Amino acid sequence: MATATAAGVPTRKDSRLKADRLGRRPVNRTFYLMLVPALVLFTLAITVPAIMGISLSFTDSVGFGEFRFIGVTNYIAMFSDPAILSSYTFTIGFALVTVLAVNVVAFLLAVLLTSKIRGKVALRAIFVLPMVISGIIIAYVFGFLFSNSLPQLGQAIGFEPLASSLLANEDLAWLTIVFVTAWQAIPSALLIYIAGILSIPGEVYEAAAMDGASAARQLFSITLPLVAGYVIINLVIGFKNHLNAYDIIVGLTNGGPGTATRSVAMTIFSGFTGGDYAYQMANATMFFLIAVLLAVLQLRLTRGKGQF
C-alpha cells in the first residue's frame, strides 16, 4: 500500500531510491511532516469533540459529574419537545425565505452589474461591502433603526404596522432577521452570479439580439437557464449557512419576543445552562445529520458546477 513503503521497509536509504510494487516513487518523509500537524490538530479540535458530543447524546449527562447510558431516550424526547420543534420550524422557514430573497436580489443585481453600466468597478465594490462587516454589530445598528427610526417613519406616514417596533412584534420580528441576514449574505451570492453570467459567451446574446429577442426575453431564456448551475450552488450553500443563524438573531431579537425567533443554534447553546447538556447534544447530533444530508446534496449538485 501507499504507506507501507515508508513505514515497513527497514533501510530508509534504500527505500528512497526504490520504487514500490506499483512502480511509484517512495513518498518523501518531509511530506508527512507537512501534513501531520494539520491532521493532529484537526483531530483534537474537531474530531474528538464531534465523537464526544455524539457519544454523550446517548447519556443523561448534565455537563459534569457522573452520567449513565440511556440509549435513544434523548432523541425520542426531542420529537415531542415544543421548544425544539418550534426552533426547527422557525430556522428552516427562516432559511428558506432568506435564501430565496437573497438569490432573487443577488441575481438581479448581478445582471445589472454585468451590463454596460457606468462605474462598474466602484458599484461592485459597494455591493460586496456588507460581506466584510461583523454580523452582530450590523444587527445592533439595524436593531436601533428598526426600534427607533422605522416606528418614527411609520407614525409620520400613519402606517399602523410600522408605528411600533417590529422587533417587539411576535409575528413580524422574523422579517427583520431575514432582512439583515439577506443584507449580509447577498454579496457572496452576487459574486457567484457575476462569475456565472460572465462565463456565458457573448455570441449567444448577439445571436439572440439578431433574432429580435428583447432584453427581458434574453434574461429569462438565456441568462437564467445558462446560470442554473450557479443558482443551485447558491441555494444549497445559502440554505446551509442560514440554518446556523445565530449572531444576527442575538443582535436583533435575542430569540424573542418570547421564543418566536429562537434558532436551532440558540436552542443547542441553552444546553450550557439548563441542565440538559446531553439532551442538547442529541439536538446537535440531529442538526449535524441535517448538515451532512445537505452536504451530500451540495456535492452531488456542484459536481456539474455551472454546466447548465
Next chain:
Amino acid sequence: MTQQTLVTTTPGQVSTRRRRRLIGKGGEEHPNWPGTITLLICSIAVFLPLYATVTMAFKTTAQSVSGQVFSLPSPFSVEGFVEAWRLTNFPRGFAISVFVTLVTVVGTVILAALAAYAIARNWDRRFFRGAFFYLLAAMFLPFPVLALSQVKLTGIVGLANPVGVALLHVMFQLSFSVLLFTAFIRGLPEELEESARLEGATTWVVFRRIVFPMMAPMSATVAIFAFLASWNDFMMPSLIIADSTLQTLPVLQSVFQTQFSSNYNVAFASYLMAMAPAIIVYAFTQRWVMSGVTQGAIK
C-alpha cells in the same frame, strides 16, 4: 471579472473610461443609464446603516437621544469615541482581537499551505487522498454542532481564552483553505520543482523557496477569508472565552445592549471602531475578496 479587477487598483468614476478602453470592451457609446441609476438607488440600502453609524457616532449624547438618526451631527463631537474607548477598554479589546485574528491568519495560511502541498504532490497515495477528504469533512460541521463539547474541552485543557478561539478559528478555516490551496497547487507546473530537486534541494527547501512564493495569490485569498471570519466572529469567542475581560471587540459591543442604553453616540462610536478595520482591509483587498468567493464556490 478577473481581468477587470486585476487591471484596477483604485476603483472610481474618474478613471472608468480609460480603463474600459484598456480592457477593450465595446459599447461605451451606449451605457446602460437606467441600470446605473437603479444600482445607485439600491446602493442606498448598503450605505444607510453605515451612514447612520457614522452620524450617530459623531453626535453629542444629547443630540443622539433626540431620535433623529439621519440628521448630521451638530455640533460635531468626538465625546462618543472618548467614552467608548474608556467603557469597552478599547485598547485591550482591540489588542485581543488583533491577536486572535493574526494567529488565525498566519496559522491558517501555514498549516493549510503545508498540508495542501503534501496532498497535491502525493495525490496518488491513499493516505494523502484520505487526509484531504478527512480535512474537508469539517466544512460540513458547523460550530453549533460542536460547540457544547468544544467549550467543555477547551475549559478542561486551559484554552478557554483567546488562544483557544484562535486555534478553533484556524481549524474551522482549514477545510476551505486546504481545498483552495490544493486546487491551486495542482495547477502549478512541476518542472521547476523537479529541476530544483535535481540540483539537490530538499522537499522543504523546494516548498519554501519555490512553491510557497508561487502560491502567494492564493495565500492572499486564504488570508483575507481567515481575517474576515476571525475578526467578525461573535459566536465562538462569546462561548469559548470564559474571562469577560479577555473578550474580542464584537463580543464587547453587547455592553451597550444592557447598560448605558441611552448613550447612543457612545454605542455607535464603539460599533464604528469595531467594524472600521475590516472595512479598511476590504478597501485595499477587494479584488482578492471578490475572486476568493468565486473560487471557493466553484472550485
